[in-house]
Amino acid sequence: GQQVMQIPQYQHVQEGEDFTTYCNSSTTLSNIQWYKQRPGGHPVFLIQLVKSGEVKKQKRLTFQFGEAKKNSSLHITATQTTDVGTYFCAGMSSDTGFQKLVFGTGTRLLVSP
Amino acid sequence: DGGITQSPKYLFRKEGQNVTLSCEQNLNHDAMYWYRQDPGQGLRLIYYSQIVNDFQKGDIAEGYSVSREKKESFPLTVTSAQKNPTAFYLCASSLRGHRYFGPGTRLTVL
Numbered sequence: 001g002q003q004v005m006q007i008p009q010y011q012h013v014q015e016g017e018d019f020t021t022y023c024n025s026s027t028t029l030s031n032i033q034w035y036k037q038r039p040g041g042h043p044v045f046l047i048q049l050v051k052s053g054e055v056k057k058q059k060r061l062t063f064q065f066g067e068a069k070k071n072s073s074l075h076i077t078a079t080q081t082t083d084v085g086t087y088f089c090a091g092m093s094s095d096t097g098f099q100k101l102v103f104g105t106g107t108r109l110l111v112s113p
Numbered sequence: 114d115g116g117i118t119q120s121p122k123y124l125f126r127k128e129g130q131n132v133t134l135s136c137e138q139n140l141n142h143d144a145m146y147w148y149r150q151d152p153g154q155g156l157r158l159i160y161y162s163q164i165v166n167d168f169q170k171g172d173i174a175e176g177y178s179v180s181r182e183k184k185e186s187f188p189l190t191v192t193s194a195q196k197n198p199t200a201f202y203l204c205a206s207s208l209r210g211h212r213y214f215g216p217g218t219r220l221t222v223l
Contacts, residue, residue, distance in 0.1 A: 001172075009153070033211050041205055042214040044154070088155060092210060099210055103148075103155035 004028045004091045005026035014112050019076040021107035023089035031092045032065055032072045033101070038085040079111045116140065117215035119204050124220045134189045134218045136204030139155075145187040146212065149173060150201040162187055165207075191220065198222045 003026040004005055015017055023032065035043035047056055049072065056063045059075035062075045078092045089104040116200050117138045125130045138145065148156040158171030162181040176195025181187050191198045199222050205212040 004155075006155075031210065042217050043212070045211045045213070048211055090156075090212075099213065100158075101210075103157075105153070105155045112153075 001103050002091070002100070004089060004102045004104040006089055006107050009105065009108075010108045010113065012110040013079050015081060016078050019079050019083070019109055021024060021074050021087050021109075023072045023074075023091075023104050025058060025070045025091045025102075027070070027091075027093055029069050029091040030094050030099075032069075033090045033092065034063060034072075034074055035088045035103075036085050037088065037106070041081075041085075043088060065092055076109075079109070081111050081113055084111050085109060099103055116182045117204060117206060117213055119215035119218050121218060122216065124218055126220070126222050128222055129193045131193060132191050132198075132220065134191065134202055134204075134220070136189065136215060137185055138185045138187075138204075138206045138213075138215075139185060140206055140208070140213060141184070142206035142208050142213070143184070144207045145181070146205045146207070147171075147177070147182075147187070147189045148205065150203060150217075156203065159189065171218065 005024050007022050033048045034046040037043045047063050053067045054065040060077045064073045086106040086108045088106045090101045092101050120135045146161045147159040150156050157173050159177050160179040162168035168181050173214045201219050203217045204215040
């Protein structure tokens, strides 16, 4: 079945450093979504990318969807302690006729002041 | 104040007991979902419902059951047949594809 892999599993940065997490799907996606889960909290939707090669920005966060619609990345510029949490990508496929969303394993980000 | 509520936040049960986790939404969303999250893993789909009185198995439905008698409510029962029920359970609803998650219930089976 469809699989979504994320790397790295964990990253520890100093405040002010940049951070990137990568997401790869075994199948072509109709869209990809990104979520953030703070420690002890629940996932919160950040953004959805639909078009091949699409790039979207939210302040210091830049999201990219690959040309083949099988991979995506999230880049955070100049991390802050408020960026701490686990970032999940989730790929949506229409293969089954139902808009199934498959979550990646997540990248846990720790930011030291 | 619209959103999804899950209760209780923490739940402890003895092995062999069935337990029901509550999920209520006032977002007027048709679709609702149950996910399970284990440490270091992503979210895995247990059951989903796209409309009242209809639900479908997800990837890990064995040992779980659900009902959808009302649009607002989608309770999940963890039965004694679930081999390893200790986990963080997240309920979600959706509009335009992306998920709105509840605060979750952390279930520990002793």
